Amino acid sequence: MALLSFLDRERIIAKPGFNRWLVPPAALAIHLCIGQAYAFSVFNNPLTKLVAVKGLAPTDTLKLLSQSKLVDALHAAPTDWSIPTIGWVFSLAIVCLGLSAATFGAWLDRVGPRKAMFASAICFSGGFFVGAVGVYYHLFWLLLLGYGVLGGIGLGLGYISPVSTLIKWFPDKPGMATGLAIMGFGGGAMIAAPLSVKLMEVFHGIHHGLGVTGTFLTLGAIYFVYMMFGVFTVRIPAAGWLPEGFVPGTHQHKLVSSYNVSVNNAWKTPQFWLLWVMLLVNVTAGIGVLSQASPMSQDFFPGRVTAVIAGGFVGLLSIANMSGRFLWSSFSDLIGRKVTYLVFFTLGPLLYIAIPASGRAQSVALFVVCCFLILTMYGGGFATIPAYLRDLFGTRQVGAIHGRLLTAWSTAGVLGPALVSYIGQYQTSHGVPNAHQYDLTMYIMAGLLVIGAICDLMVKPVDARFHDVDSPVTGMMPTQTPTPERSRG
């Protein structure tokens, strides 16, 4: 369609002199919006009270039933949603994130980041609008369809859309570049949580939705406009472009591939599945701490850590999550991806084991430091994986490959909470006191990280039979040296 031709890949090829430092803000704009997903829990309490506040409390139901108005009672008094029910909205969004990233990754590599970002904005904002209708009419399936499915597809598209572009713009520091964008996903929650609370205060009392409907509509509109900044700012480098002063091949780690690997071949390599397991265990272990941070801090230090202080502690963990994304991925440019993950998977287990010990020693400082470091590595795992993929599989289809790898996140999004919940129930049924209920979970998470370390150690350069021999990585032509166009760095 001519109307949407501004989204075409050909229209966003950067002209000579384009400053590549404009691309990270474009990527950040997308990730700061979709990072809202991590703050969805601020809606948990209001969403569980919609019916009661609407004035259709169970007393009304009983009254109608006593008057033999069964149809009216069923129609007028739906049951309030429970917290576990609402938890499905977030879980479904994360599942759809992984599935859409896996499905549309190859499409993104073909059509370019602008079209994918635009589609992401439509889906993510649309998810809020549809979800708002679901909240207004108290239709859970519509909330699931809106925020969970449509919003989740927007999450997946938005998450992967700027990553491969950044890797191409910053071949000299791919870890830092992807870390900048993915840091936004962690930071998005820090903006969305207080913003949502303030919006709910504004809209509270305007109608029965406890301000959630108005907040959903407003967030949908704000995020759409903000994401358009990313859509219109993003550019892709011209073929063969390299940053000024960058000499490919210097300080190259041995895992870095000289040839691109197609998404269909990458899927068949052991390296892809080793990285898949590494991401899975890193996310699952991180969820083990994230999901229990608040109750665990209160149970470990009764009387010293109150619910309010625990809320602040969770906020501190989101800062760790965000900063770890940028710091660890930037650090990986210096020490290599394999070593970075080896740090996660060797230091991590020690920290997980130290958490129960901090409770027994009644050391709040040790507890906070352990959880903080764990969360930096949780975020760092997300942010460093695209650069690891780029090292192993080249840049050509790294977006599509990254998309498929994100199914590990979806799996962890379901597996992690289920594992934590199952272990918690097991401990409770065996009469374990509150302060020791988390020990087993932490030890199991430490064990999972050891599996990750083994996988990382098994990662070797991709076998030459998977290489696209007619597609060398830009600037890394093994047989001849290209004369690439250069621009300001």
Place this chain on the structure above:
Amino acid sequence: MADDVRFQSGGTSASSAAENSSKVLVVLAWTFVLVPLAWGFTQTLMKAVALFQ
């Protein structure tokens, strides 16, 4: 287009003008994303301060 002029003519003044406008755009773009991030960071940090009091 300023960028094109710089590459075609190689003129020093056109080149520096394009470079300056590019730098301004970069600063504006980063401001656009960092201001909300700084706001969210401050809000979160204020909540976390209670942990150390």
